[in-house]
Amino acid sequence: MKNGIIGSNSEKFFMAQHSSKGARFQAVTANRLLDGEVVYLAADNSWTEVFSEAEIADGPEAGEALLARAVPDGFEKQVLEPYLFEAIEDENTGFRPVSVREIIRAKGPTVRLDLGKQARRQAQG
Amino acid sequence: MYRYDEFDHQLVAERVEQFRGQVERRVSGELSEDAFKPLRLMNGVYLQLHAYMLRVAIPYGTLSSRQLRKLAHIAREYDRGYGHFTTRQNIQYNWPALARIPDLLAELAEVEMHAIQTSGNCIRNVTSDQYAGAIADEIEDPRIISEIIRQWSTFHPEFSYLPRKFKIAVTGHAHDRAAIKLHDIGIVIVRNEAGEIGYEVHVGGGQGRTPFIAKKLAEFVPKDKLLAYLEAVMRVYNMLGRRDNSYKARIKILVHETGEEEMRKLVEAEFAQIDASKMLEVPQAEIDRITRYFEPPAFETLPAESAAFNKAQADDAGFAQWCRTNVVAHRQLGYSIVNISLKPIGGVPGDATDVQMEAIAELAEAYSFDELRVTHEQNLVLPHIRLDDLKAVYDRLVTHELATPNLGLISDAIACPGLDYCNLANARSIPLAQEISNRFADLDRQYDIGELKIKISGCINACGHHHVGHIGILGVDKKGTEFYQISLGGSADEHASLGDITGRAFTEDTIVDAIETLVETYVGLRHADERFIETYRRVGLTPFKERLYAE
Numbered sequence: 001m002k003n004g005i006i007g008s009n010s011e012k013f014f015m016a017q018h019s020s021k022g023a024r025f026q027a028v029t030a031n032r033l034l035d036g037e038v039v040y041l042a043a044d045n046s047w048t049e050v051f052s053e054a055e056i057a058d059g060p061e062a063g064e065a066l067l068a069r070a071v072p073d074g075f076e077k078q079v080l081e082p083y084l085f086e087a088i089e090d091e092n093t094g095f096r097p098v099s100v101r102e103i104i105r106a107k108g109p110t111v112r113l114d115l116g117k118q119a120r121r122q123a124q125g
Numbered sequence: 126m127y128r129y130d131e132f133d134h135q136l137v138a139e140r141v142e143q144f145r146g147q148v149e150r151r152v153s154g155e156l157s158e159d160a161f162k163p164l165r166l167m168n169g170v171y172l173q174l175h176a177y178m179l180r181v182a183i184p185y186g187t188l189s190s191r192q193l194r195k196l197a198h199i200a201r202e203y204d205r206g207y208g209h210f211t212t213r214q215n216i217q218y219n220w221p222a223l224a225r226i227p228d229l230l231a232e233l234a235e236v237e238m239h240a241i242q243t244s245g246n247c248i249r250n251v252t253s254d255q256y257a258g259a260i261a262d263e264i265e266d267p268r269i270i271s272e273i274i275r276q277w278s279t280f281h282p283e284f285s286y287l288p289r290k291f292k293i294a295v296t297g298h299a300h301d302r303a304a305i306k307l308h309d310i311g312i313v314i315v316r317n318e319a320g321e322i323g324y325e326v327h328v329g330g331g332q333g334r335t336p337f338i339a340k341k342l343a344e345f346v347p348k349d350k351l352l353a354y355l356e357a358v359m360r361v362y363n364m365l366g367r368r369d370n371s372y373k374a375r376i377k378i379l380v381h382e383t384g385e386e387e388m389r390k391l392v393e394a395e396f397a398q399i400d401a402s403k404m405l406e407v408p409q410a411e412i413d414r415i416t417r418y419f420e421p422p423a424f425e426t427l428p429a430e431s432a433a434f435n436k437a438q439a440d441d442a443g444f445a446q447w448c449r450t451n452v453v454a455h456r457q458l459g460y461s462i463v464n465i466s467l468k469p470i471g472g473v474p475g476d477a478t479d480v481q482m483e484a485i486a487e488l489a490e491a492y493s494f495d496e497l498r499v500t501h502e503q504n505l506v507l508p509h510i511r512l513d514d515l516k517a518v519y520d521r522l523v524t525h526e527l528a529t530p531n532l533g534l535i536s537d538a539i540a541c542p543g544l545d546y547c548n549l550a551n552a553r554s555i556p557l558a559q560e561i562s563n564r565f566a567d568l569d570r571q572y573d574i575g576e577l578k579i580k581i582s583g584c585i586n587a588c589g590h591h592h593v594g595h596i597g598i599l600g601v602d603k604k605g606t607e608f609y610q611i612s613l614g615g616s617a618d619e620h621a622s623l624g625d626i627t628g629r630a631f632t633e634d635t636i637v638d639a640i641e642t643l644v645e646t647y648v649g650l651r652h653a654d655e656r657f658i659e660t661y662r663r664v665g666l667t668p669f670k671e672r673l674y675a676e
Contacts, residue, residue: 035222036176077154099605105174109545111555
């Protein structure tokens with residue numbers, strides 16, 4: 001890890017087990033500073049609101065490399081608390097998050113389908 | 126109601142401007158998240174799953190119409206058109222943008238509200254009985270001492286960095302609606318043999334990972350010495366409370382590890398010093414000044430019976446049913462206490478839309494001397510409604526889907542936000558409350574089951590009070606999948622008890638059936654008029670467990 005602050009963040013969240021030890025596919029997520037929106041690190045190192053645009057790392061080393069890319073100098077001007085989480089291959093969508101937590105983060109509250117990312121997607125058709 | 130004095134206004138206004146500067150510096154990159162996080166938390170701003178969340182304090186659960194209108198306005202202008210009333214008598218907004226929160230707080234300050242003491246390791250917003258000043262047989266309105274405690278505790282420099290958060294609850298009535306034995310300090314207003322009013326002080330209650338019922342450390346603290354006693358408890362805790370492990374840092378662990386007797390001695394020694402200094406004796410003039418804010422409103426002299434009310438009940442069975450479940454006797458003849466259920470069948474416990482909040486504010490203004498209360502069971506209260514006006518109030522509530530007649534029944538469950546919103550949650554709570562509510566939607570069935578308090582938490586932190594539910598449900602995570610553990614026999618009232626865990630947890634698909642099995646078991650075992658909790662206390666866990674895990 002690059003420095004103390006960043007190291008403590010990613011370590012802490014990795015420890016919180018958003019990924020299992022044997023996870024093969026992982027992506028990096030965070031919350032955007034200005035509004036807390038859930039975002040994912042994309043292939044071009046930008047942050048995207050949509051999980052399907054997230055870069056998927058294959059294998060633990062690729063995962064760590066992806067997380068390192070998420071925390072360049074000054075990353076905190078854009079996002080909070082980036083961490084790795086586990087994804088699996090999905091017939092229909094390519095990949096999907098594994099845990100209920102990350103599925104809910106990728107969509108919105110299951111009790112308010114009119115709110116969060118899921119609502120925007122519906123509105124766009 | 127209490128009105129801010131110049132100092133209150135100044136404190137809150139200064140805090141808003143301070144926070145505005147902090148947000149600007151965070152956005153510009155001048156402040157790191159590590160530096161900013163404790164600052165935002167001190168202003169009630171949390172980061173949740175989808176967005177920031179702002180928790181607004183409603184001290185001792187009392188609101189004016191003007192304040193509720195402002196809360197509605199904020200829901201509409203700064204959030205997504207609703208707010209969530211919590212088990213701490215607060216309101217939470219789930220979607221505010223960080224950059225707009227300073228403006229939001231400035232608007233709150235206009236109506237004497239803020240988000241101070243809703244987070245961090247300080248003395249949190251004081252909670253109390255929602256029927257304060259309205260219920261018969263109250264020894265004293267608990268909001269008077271709650272307000273004094275609020276003033277003493279706000280920004281108390283010695284207690285701004287405690288080992289952990291600290292929650293104080295007060296009741297002025299023998300029947301405890303404020304769950305005082307599940308708080309760090311619970312205060313019961315009592316009268317001694319000489320007829321003087323004083324305070325019984327319970328210390329070291331709490332839920333979370335290690336639940337405890339509070340120990341009664343003092344039988345009778347005289348009125349002018351309560352702050353000195355509280356300060357003594359806080360000092361002992363601040364000095365000896367553990368700071369090495371956040372799960373062991375609450376005062377309940379200190380009381381447990383120190384022992385009740387030793388803890389009492391430590392507090393009394395500290396108290397003797399503070400008391401001798403007379404520094405914290407509250408002057409009678411100040412007590413009188415604050416008492417005047419909570420004087421009863423100008424009640425009319427009315428007969429005990431209202432012909433209009435009796436006729437309306439005879440004419441409208443739905444109204445009569447609502448009166449039986451949601452309306453409580455008032456201390457003043459001809460008046461009543463109205464509970465507004467925020468638990469419509471299949472709804473989200475504690476959520477209210479901007480339009481609903483405005484409608485309720487209008488009712489409070491027109492019929493309840495401008496007063497409202499928030500309950501820790503996530504409902505609202507109109508404390509002073511004339512019997513003559515009940516039908517008009519009911520009709521308005523019906524229009525806004527706020528007249529569900531289910532107070533204290535199985536569909537009046539409390540639930541934390543859970544994994545639908547909360548960053549700490551392991552499992553969802555709200556959908557479970559909704560499914561249980563839908564399963565038992567038939568009101569006749571609910572009335573037959575009678576009082577049954579279901580409390581649901583999405584993680585071990587127990588915001589949904591599962592330890593003290595007659596039926597408690599705890600969501601747990603097993604490799605990214607939700608499971609639900611059941612406990613039975615908990616209670617948060619004056620006979621407080623912690624629930625017993627039944628055994629193996631249930632899946633999302635089987636938990637509602639399991640609840641139904643428990644309810645059917647109770648119905649089969651109960652004696653006439655015996656409530657669920659009474660049957661459970663008579664027969665114990667075994668018969669329930671046998672049915673639950675049969676085959």
